[in-house]
Amino acid sequence: MSDELDRVPDTEPVRDPGLPEHQYRPTDVDAAQDKRAERQISGMFAVAALLLVGFCVGYIMIDKDQTFLGWSAMNFTLGATLGGALLLMGVGIIQWAKKLMGDHEMVELRHPAGSTAEDRADTLKDLNDGINESGFGRRPMIRRTLFLSMGALALPSVILLRDMGPLPYGHKNTLWKKGMRVVNDVAGTPIKPSDLQVGQLVNAEPAIMYEKDKDGHPVIEGTELLQEKSKAAVIVVRMRPEDITPDKGRENWGVDGILCYSKICTHVGCPISLWEQQTHHLLCPCHQSTFDLADNGKVVFGPAHRPLPQLPLAVDADGYLIAVSDFTEVVGPSYPELARDQKRLDDKS
């Protein structure tokens, strides 16, 4: 590939006239200008010092709750004094360099980045001397076993990471099961079908999240609660029954037009509740996947692939909404073993 750089020699149309003559700055030739610049620069440094004192005064004097222009007065004062001081110092130093410091450009010669042939030869000789004295080349057994042990060193460093987390166990049941009441998120109150009007949306959770044990502690709390919420959160919506087109087998999953879907997007798992009551579309605010809740949660737009899992609903003896079973589809974002887990779920039902 060394061929094609045969550019014609001596074809430069214009000869290098060399560095132009130095031109002076006003401050180099005019003593008044020079003095003025000096005063200007030291003025900046002096004001900077004052501002830094102002910073300390602000820190001590200003109350945390005070506001200024609708902003925190403390934040503004500290930031403005500190920032102003730093800016003045910076501008002053640069101005000093530009106006007063030496102004003659210097020329430094370049050298090729690579070493000379001589240097290379010398270094190679040193390297070879070292290698030969070590016997690295002559003793293959030592060499190979060394490489072996070095390679084996990777094993403990990898295996040590094993306890970073448990092995993935794929799809696990959510908190939903037969008879689990659907309760209003935050309030934890159970819901009757008559509570819901057509066009209503309820952000809901399984009742167990609000249950307490006999000591008055929540049954589920802390990290576990967050993990369960990220799978079991649901939305309950009510549509006119005639607007709903249930798939085969899902005809009885709703109660008088009340349907329940997973709140966790099947794309990357954002909680979705942007439900348009007139179009029955549900939009994810993160990546705009859109699901049609009147049509079994099918995807109508956006990057999500799988429909939103639907939770079959019924009414218990007290007239409250309950789940008939857990989700029959995997909730949340896809993962490599999803196809297998889904098949297992299908086989079960």
Next chain:
Amino acid sequence: MRKLSTRRRHPLAGIVVLLLALGVVGGVYSAVRFQPASAETASANDVKAGRNLFLVGCASCHGKNASGIETKRGGNYGPSLIGVGAAAVDFQVGTGRMPMAQSAPQAPAKDPEYTAEETRQLAAYIASLAPGPAIPDDEYTDISGKTVEQIREGGEFFRTNCTACHNSVGAGGALPGGKYAPKLDGVSAKHIAEAMITGPQQMPVFSDDVITPEDKSNIIAYIKQVQDQPNYGGMAGGGLGPVVDGLFTWIIGIGGLVIAAVWIGAHGARVKKK
């Protein structure tokens, strides 16, 4: 209300609304305005005045009996208003969403076309047709004595039910096809409560049986408190989050510092001779 938006896209909607607006401004305004004002409660006079207003300003879309007008294709030109209640009228007319000025994916809030008195009369008329949600009273909107605890709980309800569309500081957000969740800044407590009760346009209903009136007032108290909070850190960029931060980074941050770099690298004034 439910199918209002589908009918709004009708090709004739714009013309109709324009005529409607002309009618309101020109003829009826004076005729109705000078009728003697009635007591606070809806009287028969209110209902009658409301019906007169309705026939002139609303019936062309919603039908003479407010039962809606069906299009030939079976859709709704203007939805039936029977049973929507006074709250829906007060919200739609009181925020200027109704009457619509033009065909659009969604009716935007604007200056109301009707006076408070006329709005009350319209509401009285619609409420007289069939029972529906009434205009919320102080139970919903009185947020004066809210405790820290109640406001915190209102915040939890707000983040669970509202922020997904309306944004965590109520700055609003996008919905499909040019629709949007409006911003909550400057919306009165009464209108927020009415919106939750009636579910205007694409917004779902949040009925009192699920989100109780007290919960609703807590939500409103939280919204008002968050919007009254100072922007502690300075100019807030409309509460729109990282997109605006990114704009500031590039325009103000990089813009300013590149100007500084140009200044540092500039050769400066020169004179001819020493």
Next chain:
Amino acid sequence: MSTIDESTNIEDTAFGKKAAGPVEWLDDRLGLAGASKRSHLLRKVFPEHWSFMLGEIALWSFVVLLLTGTFLTFWYQPSMAETTYNGSYTPLNGLEMSHAYASTLDISFDVRGGLLIRQIHHWAAALFVAAMIVHMLRVMFTGAYRKPREINWLIGIGLMVLGLVEGFAGYSLPDDLLSGTGLRFVDGLLRSIPIVGSYLEFFLFGGEFPGDVIIPRLYMAHILLIPALLLGLIGAHMLLLVYHKHTQWGGPGRTEKNVVGYPMLPVYAAKAGGFFFVVFGFTAIMGAVLQINPIWAYGPYNPSEVTAGSQPDWYMGFVEGAVRIMPNFESTFFNYTWSWNVFLPAAILPGLFLGVGVMWPFLEQWITGDKREHHLLERPRNAPFRTAFIVAAMTAYGVLWIGGGNDIIATKFHLSLNAITWFCRIGLFVLPVITFMITKRICIGLQRADANRILHGYETGVIERSPDGGFAERHAPLPVGSQFTLTNHDRLPALEAPPETDANGVAAPHGRKAKLRAKVRAFYYDGMIDKPTVEDVHHADEHLRDHDGHPVELGDEFQGVSETGVPRVH
């Protein structure tokens, strides 16, 4: 006035006399003077141009990040254990939240100056990545990555990637609703990685999302692992810069063999040092008046809550956009689920940008066959293909940005969310092609304009009337310095098709590869205007004399022209 006779040597000053002892003690042990002399460090020459200061913005932002970040660690608690908030911000009082979020609230409301430092830290982070990009664009547009600086280019790319990861880790630490939503996306991204996705998810999060270890782990990466790597790479970046000496723009007296500019001491020490204060001061002012990431407004993370306008910080915006506009492909092979809808835009596409960046210097070298060292920068117009290619890449990046902000754009400009998404889906492929073609044409037009200025001189503004009544504007030759600057670049190489057969008539080895290369090469140089030849300039010189054969006189007041051919007027 700084004149020689006023100068005093430091060793003669009172300070110098006092310091002499300790300095000698140090030099006896470290040999500083010798090392400094051998590397010419104190008077190292740096050429002057504004675009050479862009990398410094990134460098100084990084220093600001180290300083402010250290301050924040005094209060921040990287723990996901729950606590009840009881601080100054009343709307959240009594709420259960993680220590991470509560301590960030404390920094914002109960530590004096804490909010300021937090905001400076966040602005500096946003600027750090932005300045790296601007610096990288400068290096790319001017061909500064060419031999011998390829390794420094690669280090720069490493810095950029680390900067993105570092920024994202920091974004996640407050554990507010936005950062948790970001982590939820990371969880989805990890899951989408074919075959090993679930393992990565469980190992990183210590089990199912969100777990209770991700924030401590990210904290370690954010304050130790990545900053250490960044520091090391920045050191290497600077060392190589000093070793290679800075590139410079060509011009009279500025050649491939020298570097012309101001010495490190005092001018560049002052300019660069001053710039640090400017950057710090500027970010402090931004922290004072521009609110960034008001975590108190978002509330603590809860997997069943989200806010409209959930976005990553701007530097992740292109990934966010790609994920938003990606069609919903997902398939099942070999009993495994393959989530192309996440994996392609969030992992493969950034990898593609990165891969092109890594390969670019070598790819270009392969195309041009140019193995020489380059210390003079190339004007973007003189490398039309490269310039157009960068602009095309920037266009694609910009389309992805639009995609990433589609919801904000939809509400602010009253557009349909779905229409913007479709615009981006199509625009990602169409717009880069268009901007490539336009940019290339502009470059070639500028090359032609340069050649014209040399061959026909510049327009003096002097209008002459000829005896037969015609008007013409007198052209005068450019000053020789400007002529040199305009022609001080490589001539176009001869573009010959590779021989089909070698000298013995046998099919040439690697024939297919050579043919491909010839094609790419022809495309690379396609349409470029070569600079004038010696004869052209000779003819032009004659042409630019007046009727009597004298050079055009423009009077004493005329000051010549700037490098771009514009007359200088005083």
